[in-house]
Amino acid sequence: MSLILPQRSLSRRQLLQWSGLSGAGLLLGGCQSRFLPDKITQGSRFLTDKVGQISEPLNQKIEALMLSQQPVPEFAASEIEPDKLLINTFDTTPQIDPAQFRLTVNGEVNKPIQLSLTELQNLPLTSMVIRHVCVEGWAAIIQWGGVRLRDLIQLAQPKPGVRYVFFQSADGYYESWDIASCLHPQTLMAYQKNGQPLAIDNGAPLRLAAPIKLGYKQSKWVTGITLLSALPAQTGYWEDQGYEWFAGL
Amino acid sequence: MDASVPTRRKTKSPQQAFLAKTFHWVNIVALVLMISSGLQIYNANPVFGGRGGWHFPDLVLLGGWLAGGRDWHFAIMWVYSLNLFWYGIYVFVTRRWQHRFASSSDLKAVKASQNIKRKNYAWHRLVYTAIVPILLLAIASGLAMYKPAQLHWLSGLFGNWQTLRTVHFITVPIVVGFTFVHSVMALRAGTIRLVKSMFF
Incomplete structure (x- = not known):
């Protein structure tokens, strides 16, 4: 397991301490009954969710405004930190036969496409040395090599109303991105890491890689790319648990 | 006036500007929320030791889990920084910085003054002035x-990622330590009346 999961079970004592003494206690003490620990958990979760619901639309708007189509300055190859990239997976590691692998690009496009790994590797290769930042707080400088996502989107000839892109992964993970971030010149469908073919743990045969989004946005084992004019109800595995959707860097 | 009644000079209680008190209150509440939600984020991957490192106990955390901690942190950051921002403008416009913050005369007093009251007061002013750059x-x-x-030029100033995380984290023990020192110094410089004047 990987990204920190919500804490659902706290002891009564912990809860009382927590609600009484912590910073939350300042706010919760007044509006929650101390004799109903369950209500306190629900109440604090409710309050935290409210805080997120109020602040996130504003924060995401500012993140979208800050997003520039200029490439983010890259690092030198000597600055690569091979040991710092931790492996985070929400469930299992899928085994994919590279010969059988097909990437589909469909949705609101004029020309849905299916590409084999060889066909992907015959498209122009972009290499970048960028910082990969995890929501947990750690970061690693990594070289990624792959196809620009915007090249794939262009191949499929998107219809005018496309605003979002949905990514389906072989392990059941799913993500959605804003179109501007997908068209960024450093948003890659990568099949190479630190000069080597991508390892299965890092998402082989194909994964998202970009310096402009947090790590959980960068799906591994991507098999389907769907262009959309509206966000689906389920916007992403971690987002549906409560993480921020835009997650821009 | 009846000469038999001993005349006592009525001591004037210290008064603080309403806006200074407002800033002080909002800053305290915002810092408590920023620190407790920040430690929640810290616990997801401790700055010192990574996943195997020491974690802060639940009772100082806010948000319940990483995403909740982030919700609080990135909501209250607006309250915290806008509060500092308007206060900065206020201090500048009213020229409070000239007479309410440490100056060279306080430095001189700390070094050379024989007057213990003056010395305490100078230390007090130096300490609360020094916290401003830490808050920034x-x-x-x-x-x-x-x-x-997007702010790569700013991140670049801090060197590598670990240094950046450490610098951001270190502001927490500094602020917590400051709270104690600042309280003691305010008491020494102006007794509980000075402390009360800053809150009510």
């Missing part, structure tokens, strides 16, 4: 981590 550093290092790609 918390914002700068926080922004550098929040948007390291």
